[in-house]
Amino acid sequence: MASDSQERRPRLRIDIITLFPEYFAFPLKVGPVRRAIEHGTLEVNLLDLRSFADSPKEVDDYPYGGGAGMVLKPEPIVRAIESVHTPESLVILFSPQGERLNHERVKDLAGRRHLILICGRYKGVDERVRRWVDLEISIGDYVLSGGEPAALVLLDAVARWLPDSLGDKDSALTDSFETGLLDAPLYTRPPEFRGLKVPEVLRSGNHAEIRRWRRKQALLRTLLRRPDLLETQTLSEEDQRLLQEALEEFQQASSEETRPKEEGP
Numbered sequence: 001m002a003s004d005s006q007e008r009r010p011r012l013r014i015d016i017i018t019l020f021p022e023y024f025a026f027p028l029k030v031g032p033v034r035r036a037i038e039h040g041t042l043e044v045n046l047l048d049l050r051s052f053a054d055s056p057k058e059v060d061d062y063p064y065g066g067g068a069g070m071v072l073k074p075e076p077i078v079r080a081i082e083s084v085h086t087p088e089s090l091v092i093l094f095s096p097q098g099e100r101l102n103h104e105r106v107k108d109l110a111g112r113r114h115l116i117l118i119c120g121r122y123k124g125v126d127e128r129v130r131r132w133v134d135l136e137i138s139i140g141d142y143v144l145s146g147g148e149p150a151a152l153v154l155l156d157a158v159a160r161w162l163p164d165s166l167g168d169k170d171s172a173l174t175d176s177f178e179t180g181l182l183d184a185p186l187y188t189r190p191p192e193f194r195g196l197k198v199p200e201v202l203r204s205g206n207h208a209e210i211r212r213w214r215r216k217q218a219l220l221r222t223l224l225r226r227p228d229l230l231e232t233q234t235l236s237e238e239d240q241r242l243l244q245e246a247l248e249e250f251q252q253a254s255s256e257e258t259r260p261k262e263e264g265p
Contacts, residue, residue: 010043011162012112016151017080018119019059021046023148032165033155039164044155047084052076060122069123077129081116088113091134092154094120094147098136101154105137109154110161117154119147180233181222184214212242220246 016024024046027033036042050056053076060070081091090112099105109115118125118133130136139150159165187198201213219242222229235243 011041012110013043014115014117014155015045015047015084016117016119017047017049017077018148019049019121020148021048024152027152031156032159036159036162036165041162041164042159047080049076049080052079063123071123072121072125074126074128077118077125078132081132084116086114089116090114091116091118091132093118093125093130093133093136094150095136096138098138101137101139106157107161110158117151119151121146180229181218182226184217184221216242216246219243220250
């Protein structure tokens with residue numbers, strides 16, 4: 001039988017090393033992250049990098065060799081890591097040099113016990129810090145002021161896979177990328193808005209036809225918007241038929257939209 005301390009242990013603990021703990025104050029109080037924390041499946045701790053420096057101002061310094069900008073010193077970061085590190089820890093540094101965060105990596109991280117997230121600032125972190133890093137992650141090819149926005153992206157994505165984080169537990173299973181495809185178009189009331197109507201099939205109550213329509217639209221949307229995702233898929237004969245059918249319907253609709261309207265008498 002598990003002890004009380006084991007039963008109360010969160011499924012995932014995340015320690016975030018940052019110069020700006022206040023950056024996370026509101027996001028931790030909303031959405032899946034809040035629900036996971038309230039249900040005890042997620043624990044989030046904010047480690048103020050300044051509290052691990054010899055003085056609050058000794059967190060960065062000029063780069064050796066010259067150049068613009070400041071570099072985060074190694075001592076405070078490594079001290080922060082070591083203060084919470086366990087054999088179960090995975091240390092992550094947000095960096096443009098890291099692997100691109102994707103759906104499979106998010107699911108992998110959600111299955112871990114302890115993540116330590118390092119939020120860089122300024123020009124970056126001292127290269128020697130990487131000796132204590134297990135994984136570098138990038139959320140895209142663009143520049144941010146620091147790692148805090150990236151940490152929030154990862155935190156929200158991971159929290160969705162934890163028990164009790166979503167109002168509908170099956171919601172994550174139907175998200176884009178979970179099947180390797182983008183999601184089908186979504187509609188809600190009213191049935192018509194400014195001349196734009198909800199597809200009749202979605203209002204038919206025929207669940208088999210609805211599933212078929214959604215699959216067809218997911219295939220088409222993925223082909224048109226993210227064809228790279230289809231390159232990793234092995235489509236069944238049924239999927240190939242659905243995609244061909246969807247393409248023909250799309251091309252016909254596009255042709256009708258561009259066809260000149262006949263003028264009246």
